[in-house]
Amino acid sequence: MSGRHADTRGPAKSPCGTCPYRRDVPSGVWDASEYAKLPDYDAPTALQPPGLFLCHQADGRVCAGWAGCHDGDELLALRMAALQGMSADEIANIRDYTSAVPLFGSGKEAADHGMARIDDPDAKARRAINRLAPKVAARGLDTAVQTLPVPVVPVDGDCLAWAPATASRLRDLGYRARVVDVAGWLGHPAGVIAFVHRTVCVTDLGGDPADGRVVDVTARQFDPSLPARWLTGWSDYLTELAEATGVDRVTVWPEPRT
Numbered sequence: 001m002s003g004r005h006a007d008t009r010g011p012a013k014s015p016c017g018t019c020p021y022r023r024d025v026p027s028g029v030w031d032a033s034e035y036a037k038l039p040d041y042d043a044p045t046a047l048q049p050p051g052l053f054l055c056h057q058a059d060g061r062v063c064a065g066w067a068g069c070h071d072g073d074e075l076l077a078l079r080m081a082a083l084q085g086m087s088a089d090e091i092a093n094i095r096d097y098t099s100a101v102p103l104f105g106s107g108k109e110a111a112d113h114g115m116a117r118i119d120d121p122d123a124k125a126r127r128a129i130n131r132l133a134p135k136v137a138a139r140g141l142d143t144a145v146q147t148l149p150v151p152v153v154p155v156d157g158d159c160l161a162w163a164p165a166t167a168s169r170l171r172d173l174g175y176r177a178r179v180v181d182v183a184g185w186l187g188h189p190a191g192v193i194a195f196v197h198r199t200v201c202v203t204d205l206g207g208d209p210a211d212g213r214v215v216d217v218t219a220r221q222f223d224p225s226l227p228a229r230w231l232t233g234w235s236d237y238l239t240e241l242a243e244a245t246g247v248d249r250v251t252v253w254p255e256p257r258t
Contacts, residue, residue, distance in 0.1 A: 008052065008086055010093030011064035014100040016057050018128050021065025021110045023102045028114065028121030029128045030056075033171060035114040038107035041070050041077075048076040051165065054172045056132075062090075068099030069107065132174070141202060144173050145215055145231045154218040159198040162218050167200045170215065177202045177215070182238070183253035184245050194247045197222075201234065219244070 015022050018029055020038065034056075040049050053066040072078055072095035082091055104110040121129065148166055151158050163179050170177035180201045185191040199219075203212035214237040216230040223244040232240065242250045 007060060008054075008081065008090065009061045010090040011062050011067040011097050012055070013064075015063070015065040015068065015103070016055060018056065018132060019063065019065035020114050021063070021069045021103045021107075023104060023113075026122055026125035026128060027117035028119075028125045029132070030114060031171075031176065032115060032118055033176075035111040035118070038111040038114075040107065041066065041075065042107045045074050045076050045079075050076055050080045051168060052077045052081055054169075056172065056174060062094055064097065064099060065103055065110075067094045067097040069103050069105070069110065072097070141175060141213065141215075142231060144170065144175065145229050148215070148217060148229055150217040150228045154221040156221055158221060159218040163198040163200050163216075166215060166217050170200065170202060175202050180214075181253040182241070182250050184242065184247035185249050185251065186247055191248065193253075195245065196253050197241075199237075 018025055020030055020035060037049070037053065041053065053063045055061045055063045075094075078091060078094060082088075104113065117125065148169060151162060154162070167177040167179050177200050179198060181196055181198050183196050184194040186194050197219075199214055199216040201212045201214055212234050214230070214232055214234055216226075216237070217228065219226040219230050219241065220228060222241070226244060230237075238250045242248065
C-alpha cells in the first residue's frame with residue numbers, strides 16, 4: 001500500500017537519549033514548542049492531533065517515548081496512519097510497545113518537567129543541547145525539505161492543511177518552523193487583496209523572520225512550474241510569488257502596523 005506513512009516505522013527498542021518522555025532526560029533540552037505538543041495526546045481520541053509524533057532523531061520511526069507513554073488503542077494519529085499507508089505490523093508494534101526505560105505517565109507530566117527549567121537548563125541539559133545542535137545542522141534544511149510529503153496536484157485551500165503539517169514535520173526534525181500567511185495585492189499603495197496564502201518560515205533561534213527561509217509545498221496551485229518543495233529566502237519568495245501570480249506585491253498578512 002502506498003501513502004504518506006507507507007515508509008514510517010514503529011518505535012526503536014528504547015527511546016533515544018534525549019526523548020522528552022524519558023524521566024532521566026534533564027529539563028529544558030527542547031524548545032518550548034516541542035514540549036507544548038505532548039499534552040495534546042492526553043486528550044480524548046477525537047480531540048487529539050491527527051499526526052504521528054516522530055522521533056527527533058529523524059530516522060523515520062515513531063517516537064518510542066510517545067508510543068510507550070500513550071495508550072495506542074486511543075491514539076487518533078495511529079488510526080489516521082492506518083488510513084495513510086502504515087503497515088499493520090508497524091501499527092501493532094506501536095500498540096504493543098513497552099519502553100525499556102522509565103517514562104512519564106502522561107504527555108502533561110513530560111511537558112511540565114521539560115518546561116520547568118526551559119529558561120535555566122542545568123549543566124547536563126546544556127551538554128545534551130550542545131550534542132543535538134550539530135546533528136540538526138548536519139542534516140541540513142535542504143535535505144530535510146526533500147523528505148517532506150507534498151500534495152499531488154495542490155488546489156486552492158490546500159495550504160490551510162499542508163502548511164501546518166509541513167511546519168510540524170520540520171519542527172519534528174529540529175527546525176524552528178512556523179506558519180506564516182502572505183497576501184497578494186493588486187494596485188498601489190493600498191490596493192485590493194487578490195489572495196491570501198499560507199506557507200512556512202524557518203528561522204534560527206532568535207532570528208529575524210526577514211532573514212529566514214520559506215518552505216512552500218502548495219505554491220504549484222498558482223503556477224505548476226514552481227517547485228513542489230519550494231525552499232528559498234524570504235525576500236526572494238515574496239518577489240517570485242508576486243511574479244508567478246501576476247500581482248503587484250506580496251506581503252506578510254496581516255501587514256504590521258506602522
